[in-house]
Every structure is written in C-alpha cells, then in structure tokens.
Amino acid sequence: LMGVGQALREHNSNVEIVATAPHPDDKVQGLRSIEHGFIPPILDLDKLDGRILVEGEEAFYWTRRLLTDAGYFVGVSSGATFATARKIAQKWSREGREGKIVAMFADGGWKYLSTGIYGEDFKFKQSEIEGKTWW
Template sequence: MAVYSSVIDMIGNTPLLDVSRLSPNPSVRLFAKMEGQNPGGSVKDRIARQMILEAEADGRLTPGATLLEPSSGNTGIAMAMICRERGYHLKTMMPSSVSVERRQMLEVFGAELILTPGEEGSNGAVKRALALAEEHPEWVFLYQYGNDANPRAHYLTTGPEILADCPDITHFVAGLGTSGTLMGVGTYLKEQRPDVKVFAVEPPSGEIVEGLRSLEDGFIPPVFDAWGGQDLLDGKSIVRPLESLEWTRRLVSIGCFAGISSGAALAGAVKVAGRIESGTIVFVVCDAGWKYLSTGAYTDDLTAAAEHIEKIVYF
C-alpha cells in the first residue's frame, strides 16, 4: 500500500470498471472511469487541486486567503476539502434549494455558506459570486467555468490515465457541466489518437439532470469556447432525467453505486454503442450515490423519483 502525506496526493489514478455486460451491442465494450474514488468523492477533486495549486504558484493565493466559489455540488466540496487542508477560508454561494447532504459536506470542511434564492438556481449563485468578487477584490475567485486550470486538470491527469488503462479506446463519453472534463480529456485523446470520437451528454433544453447543462439554454462556459469545444466534439447524446435514473439503477444492479450524472453518461454511451458496429467506449462516473440518497433516486417509484430530481438544484 502506498503512504501519502496529504489527501491532495490521493487525487486521481482512479480505476476503470468494465461494465460491458450493460452494453446493448456485444461488439461494443463499455468502461466506467470511477471518479467517486477520489478523496472528496468526485471528479471535481482534480480541478480544485489544479486551480488552487496554479493560483498558489502564480501568487494569486497567499497563506490565509479567502476564496469564493458558487457551488454546492462537487466543486464546492472538493474546494472545501483542499482549502481545509491548506488553511484557506472558503465562502460558497448556493441556491437555498440544494439537498441537505450538500450543505452538510460543506460544513464538515468548514466552508461558509451564503444562500441565494432557490428559484434562481445555480445561475443566481454564480451572479452573487461575481458581484461579491467585484465588491471584495481581496477575495480570490477561481471560477471553474472560466478557469483554464479546469480542463488542464483533465488534460494532464484524466486523459493520460484513460489512455494508459484502455489503449483500445475508440469513443469517450462524458456529461457536460462546465465542459472541463470533455475539453481536457477530449483534447488529450485526439492529440494522441486522432480517430477517437468525443461525445457530450446533455439534458434536453429546459430539463435538469444534476451536474449537467444544455448548451441550448444560453450559457456557453468560457472554457468551452477557449478550448474549441465546437470543433472538438463529434456529437451529443441527449439524455432525459428518467433515462438517467434508469441507467443509474442499472449500474447499481451490477454493484456500482454511482451518482445520477453517471447514469446519464452511461445512457449516452449506450446510445453511441447502438449506432456503431464495434468499439470501446469509456464514460465517466463522476461520483458515487451517497449525496443523492435523500432524493429517493435509488428506491422510489421511477417516475416519481424522476419528477423529484428535476426540482432539486445540485450544482
């Protein structure tokens, strides 16, 4: 067993799980990149580490600094964990409608919670953070949607890990939130293997799958444009909330306790698998299911659970 001196050093190097038995096409293999194994419980540990270490290196972050981040979801939790470890103070802006586990995780790591109106959703929290950052130039705002360190974390770590563990990869499928995962991994894979196809999973415009956003809803994350997202993506798989839950439950049925965006990513991968003759698809399981237990996602009647998850704001 390796011995680490900090939880930060335990981020990344997550395993791939072969879930090909869920593939609708016997000639297409499916592999899940198990990001719930990170110490903060999600893929966002990678970008929180990269954003914070880069800000330390270029002098934006100095000992005892205060940071802002508009996220009640995985990025907020990852930032809170690393800020705690390195002695920074974190203020997180989030809609009042977020699930109780989210608030509790942030409190565990000592983050200060600033609630914004639930009906304004995550955009309200981003707006408040931008206003606070302007009022308080002494606070450090790393802003995952516009920070190159976000895709860079995936370019430097997630992408190389996937190719090393799955040299036969033909397709990469991931949910789109900030787009950091797709931009960083997609850029790396296409540099190394120009034939690899990259697919984004998005909900239909106006529908909510936790962690994901539709680019049709009007907000294009600055990192998507900066990394040439329009040219990088080979296509999109549109996945509805009900399908996300169905495929999350199928992952659970083979013992893989994944969060709801992972079911969405798998549903997207299955659609791609149905359209190709043969291949090897890697998709991302962003987190495990712990934070979603109170939503009934795993146990309630499927239709009721799908209606419920659409009302909750997760990021």
C-alpha cells in the same frame, strides 16, 4: 471530458468526443442547456464530434441499473453518461461498426442517498423531482 478527450486524441486521431447534454425541456436537469445560451468556459464546442440529449428519466434509470447490475455507486449525471454510451453502442451496432467507448463517471452516489433513488421502491415521479438539481 475535454481534457481526457484531448489526451486520447493525441494517441489516436480517430477518437470521437461526444458530450452528454440534458434535454432542454427536462425539468430534472441541474445543468443548464447550451441551447439556452450557456456555454461553460471549459467546453470547446469545436472539439466535440457530437452531443447526445438524455432525458431525466433515462438518467435515473441507468443510475439505478449501474448500482444493481454492476455495483457502481454513481450519481445521476453518470447515469446520463451511461445512457449516452449505450446510444452510441446501439448506433455502432446498427452500422456494423466496432470500437471502444469510454464513458467517464464524474459523480458519486453519496450526494443522492436522501432522494431514495437507490431504494427498491423508487419510481420516477415527475411531481416529486421538479425543482431539484439532480445532474
């Protein structure tokens, strides 16, 4: 995010960099929330224009939809990233704003095959996913 965002900003100073963040109270998160004091060394908060919180259920939903609707075999963090992009697009639509949104899918679905997330009968069940690292 930081490297690609910086490169895009070098070509257009109006580029906004918005991060996807796991909801701090979401038991599905595999990433630690910066609200709990962990800031990855690569993350420069001063260069972010915003962060959008995504809950685990949203991430699962969009991971599945990316496969069934678009054929993208991505992982759960990519589903979360897509949820963020949709939230930005909806906000821009309400504001009458136009532009391009770039969403980077940094993980593949192969890591999640054994979870059943891509199966037709997959239903989000909190009790079945607690304690697992998803994204």
